[in-house]
Amino acid sequence: MSDHSKKSLTVLGLGDMGSALVRSWLADGYAVTVWNRSARPAPDGATVAATAAEAISANSLIVVCLLDDASVRATLDGIDLTGHDIVNLTTSTPAEARELSDWIASRGGRFLDGGIMAVPSMIGVVESGAYVFYSGSAHLHETNADALAVLARVEYVGTDAGFAALxxxxxxxxxxxxxxxxxxxxxxxxxxxxxxxxxxxxxxxxxxxxxxxxxxxxxxxxxxxxxxxxxxxxxxxxxxxxxxxxxxxxxxxxxxxxxxxxxxxxxxxxxxxxxxxxxxxxxxxxx
CATH class of the missing domain: 1.10.1040.10 (N-(1-d-carboxylethyl)-l-norvaline Dehydrogenase; domain 2)
Structure with a gap:
């Protein structure tokens, strides 16, 4: 990991929501490394990684916003997650979130699941009323509170990794x-x-x-x-x-x-x- 700065992170997934997340962090002064499963233009100012592994190695904080739980596992499979904070903003079921948390923990990572209560246009807009549920690692939540608050109001609902999805x-x-x-x-x-x-x-x-x-x-x-x-x-x-x-x-x-x-x-x-x-x-x- 080359950058442990609190003002840098990686985003995996550049769909409409993932791109909105990236733009919000860039606007707040974060250095953002991005990767997408298919060729897609990245928001101006983001650093594009050639592979998911390269994107993950660039930062300790990794935000995942992909299609589904299967795509998250396929993307992270085989990559060393030791010391990484994984924030999953992919829509999933409570059971999938709990299983993913255990899977990431077994490989040395910390996990926080998120449920975004907003559409892309609301991200980063304070007056929009957007918020995000988070559950899982309390330490991850606390140490990355500033970065998470850039997107929308933070609602931490407990250490059970499945609660945000629920x-x-x-x-x-x-x-x-x-x-x-x-x-x-x-x-x-x-x-x-x-x-x-x-x-x-x-x-x-x-x-x-x-x-x-x-x-x-x-x-x-x-x-x-x-x-x-x-x-x-x-x-x-x-x-x-x-x-x-x-x-x-x-x-x-x-x-x-x-x-x-x-x-x-x-x-x-x-x-x-x-x-x-x-x-x-x-x-x-x-x-």
């Missing part, structure tokens, strides 16, 4: 559920003389108003009392679902984005949870 995927899963509801809502008005542009502010406002329900769900999961503070119980919600389904039929809209969740709600009521909120659905999903 937080990341849990939030992304919640996002897909929100997108599904939005798609169904837009489909309902699609055939009518209603402007989707005019309708959008109502949808966004209502989603924002309802988003706080997660705090109540969290409190109920923590206490075990799923009826605590309930205003609209699950039995009432299930009854209302009938109106949602009839409206979808009237509008010629498939209910397929809604019915899986509705079926779980009905199961919970059938099991005696009609007086509760919908928190009990969480337990049904874990069976």
């Amino acid at each position: 937080y990341d995927i849990a939030l992304l899963s919640a996002m897909w559920g929100m997108f599904a509801g939005a798609a169904h809502g837009f489909a309902l008005i699609r055939a009518e003389d209603i402007s989707p542009v005019d309708f959008a502010p109502f949808m966004v406002g209502y989603q924002q108003a309802m988003a706080g329900y997660a705090y109540g769900t969290a409190a109920q999961l923590a206490s075990g009392d799923y009826a605590e503070g309930v205003e609209s119980n699950l039995a009432m919600m299930v009854t209302t679902n009938g109106t949602l389904l009839r409206t979808a039929a009237e509008q010629g809209v498939s209910p397929e984005l809604l019915t899986p969740f509705m079926a779980l709600m009905e199961r919970r009521v059938a099991e005696g949870g009609g007086h509760e909120s919908n928190t009990g659905v969480v337990d049904l999903l874990r069976r």
Whole structure:
């Protein structure tokens, strides 16, 4: 390793996100060595290495942002990682992150996994609200805190290497559920003389108003009392679902984005949870 400076690092992967990471560090005065699996222009000012091994040997801090876990392993396989800090910003599962951490540790490296909660244009932009979950080596996190903070707000969630991926995927899963509801809502008005542009502010406002329900769900999961503070119980919600389904039929809209969740709600009521909120659905999903 030729450069142990706190203002230098290596980035493996020059996709849209990897390039955004490189540009942010360059703008902050870092010397950045880069390598990509295929020929791709590097951001101006970066030093391009001919091989992954050459890129890794240039610095002690190595940031990996590739396609998937398999590509990370293929890239690092056979390279001496002794003394290197590996920060993996490749989207992976919790189990993959834990296994990768053990694999890197067995070869002398330290590991920190990351889950980027942003799109490339948000990286390095303080006011964007971007942040990155990190988990794994606490020492790696502490010693490279300044470099990591260049990209976005840092949220260190513990020494379990799988936690960053778990937080990341849990939030992304919640996002897909929100997108599904939005798609169904837009489909309902699609055939009518209603402007989707005019309708959008109502949808966004209502989603924002309802988003706080997660705090109540969290409190109920923590206490075990799923009826605590309930205003609209699950039995009432299930009854209302009938109106949602009839409206979808009237509008010629498939209910397929809604019915899986509705079926779980009905199961919970059938099991005696009609007086509760919908928190009990969480337990049904874990069976």
